[in-house]
Amino acid sequence: MNITMTRRAMVWFINTVALLAMACGGTKGGKPAAESGAAGTAGAMKVALLTPGPITDQSWNGGAYSGLMRIKDSLGAAVSHIQTKTPAEFEENFRQYGAQGYTMVIGHGFEFQDAAKRVGPEFPKTIYITTGGNSSGPNIAAMSFAFEDPSYLAGMAAAAVTKTGTVGCIGGTELPPVKSSFAAFTAGALSVNPKIKVVTAFIGNWDDASAGKEQALALIGRGADVIFQNADAAGLGVFQAAKEGKGIWVIGSNADQNNVAPSVTLGSVVIDVPHAFLVMAREVKGGNFQPRVVRLDTKTDVVRWVPNPATLQTIPAAMRARVDSVQQLMKAGTFVLPPAVQPTGAK
Amino acid sequence: MTDAIAPFFEATVRTATPLAFAALGELVAERAGVINIGLEGTIIAGAFGGLVAAGAAGVGVGFLGAVVAGMFVAAIFAFFVVTLRADHIITGTAISMLGVGATGTLYRIFFGTTGAALETPTLAPLPIPLLHSIPWIGEALFGQPPITYLLYVIVPCLAWWLRRTGAGLALRAVGERPEAASAAGISPARVRWAALLFCGAMGGLGGGTLVLAQVGTFNEGISAGRGFIAIAIVVLGRWSAVGVSGAALLFGAASALQYFAQAMGWGIPYQFALALPYVLTLIALAGAGERAAAPAALGARG
Secondary structure, three states: OHHHHHHHHHHHHHHHHHHHHHHHHHHOOHHHHHHHOOOOOOOOOEEEEEEOOOOOOOOHHHHHHHHHHHHHHHHOOEEEEEEOOOHHHHHHHHHHHHHOOOOEEEEOOHHHHHHHHHHHHHOOOOEEEEEOOOOOEOOEEEEEEOOHHHHHHHHHHHHHHOOOOEEEEEEOOOOHHHHHHHHHHHHHHHHHOOOOEEEEEEOOOOOOHHHHHHHHHHHHHOOOOEEEEEOHHHHHHHHHHHHHOOOOEEEEEEOOOOOOOOOOEEEEEEEOHHHHHHHHHHHHHOOOOOOOEEEEOOOOOOEEEEEOHHHHHHOOHHHHHHHHHHHHHHHHOOOOOOOOOOOOOOO | OHHHHHHHHHHHHHHHHHHHHHHHHHHHHHHOOOOOOOHHHHHHHHHHHHHHHHHHHHHHHHHHHHHHHHHHHHHHHHHHHHHOOOOHHHHHHHHHHHHHHHHHHHHHHHHOOOOOOOOOOOOOOOOOOOHHHOOOOHHHHHOOOHHHHHHHHHHHHHHHHHHHOHHHHHHHHHHHOHHHHHHOOOOHHHHHHHHHHHHHHHHHHHHHHHHHHHHOOOOOOOOOOHHHHHHHHHHHOOOOHHHHHHHHHHHHHHHHHHHHHHHOOOOOOHHHHHHHHHHHHHHHHHHOOOOOOOOOOOOOOO
16 A cells, blocks of 8 residues: 555656646746746736747747847846647636736737637736737737748749759748748749749648758759748758758748858848837837737838848849849838738738 | 659658667567657657767767667656556656656756757768669668668667577566566566666667757757657557568658658648658558557556
């Protein structure tokens, strides 16, 4: 009997340790800040962030974490971060933060909007914001990134650089914003060279970097020499494939990835998530929150095409000028993307 | 079309390599009667250990680090399952979660939020003269990093050891009839500890291969379910070393096929392509018939 009890206790123990480790994996960096920040000081701003993947991806999730840190540094908010995977977890964590009286909770991705719609009405004092998505409510807003604009410009650059006439796109999963970004990339490439071939592939997840590399190698084997990747951590494998190949270029996405593999990166399709987060947090802090879908595009300078300074010469000067002029038109709001490209806001 | 054949086989072998390491380790554990669901945690620990050790002292030490990290996680599992006789499945699940969570946390402690750059030294391919110029399969089998060749040594040795040596017989006896083995003077606990440490070393090598021979960096969740696939591969390979390596190749081929199906631009919905390896595995499992080959005492406590 005693032995059985001990065994059970030990199994309990290891389960608990495992769960704690999982939790730490998700909140590292966020938790201590939440506790050291404005704990107890009534009325202080508390901001939470839910990311769908690890914040070390140097891409979508990493950018969001930088944004959270900027809110903490600039506005003195107490912050918390958690990494979540499943829709059930989205809701559960939205509820937890609501119950803890957080001022603002950000679900970083298109996939969070259903959870926000469900949980929002339960905690009217908490403002729920999803990045990507197209729904709003009394205390719910969505930030929609016009990721299509810089994707179009990246397509133009890719078409100017390719020697084989084939370029590729590799995504994590086929989320609507990723799909439309690839469509814009294709449209941009076709605007430069109507004969260009664009091959699109998906890895099926956002963290299998080995699969990302294999998918890139398969595309390279079929002649693709420029690959636009939007696969977060799994995308690191795409950069590695290019590094091992010859004359292969990668276009990064979400964050400025020009430093991930500077020698093979043509540029990055950047969402300035930190800036977008800060603008929204300021609005909330100042009591000026308006429930709406905020469209953040080239005009607001939240999305932009950032060529890699280290490899700038690869893109012919004439094309650089052409890309710049289109970007200027986008800034002025006079450039209209082809009808085939349906803007949905970033994932 | 034909120019895709050689790259297809290369992708097959590359994808199969980490799976084969992990599955051969699992094979030995299961032959000793322990089902190690914690393999996923072992693989990712190996990947992380490999990254840290390689960053400090080069690729060779990196693989050593992968082995040590894998064995460390396996030792935790062995302590609970063998020494404390805890439930295999529950403990294994906890170990998998622990591995994925703990490596994520350690990764952020060691490398901050920007992560490790793509600067980890990797093992370059070492083409074997003559053999690697065999058409279609030469590059795939003999143009790989040396770690792949280690498998070519391990598989026959392990097959021979399991079937033809006293120690191999003792291991199998523990997996079939632990009481009988015990009566014959073999300590099941000691055999299982050894089998699990071997499993940890192999799982660690699988993880090390991902980082040090393929991706050149670590990322959280890089094991991406390979531990669970390796467990299925053991079943598919009918608990024999040769069968397991064949099953790993089959899964590798199915994965390679889906990469190529997408790259060809055939317009197949990518979800179908992605499901392919799993559908094939299911069909193969269904066709494999009775579980007669499973060790009789597999998963039993004690």
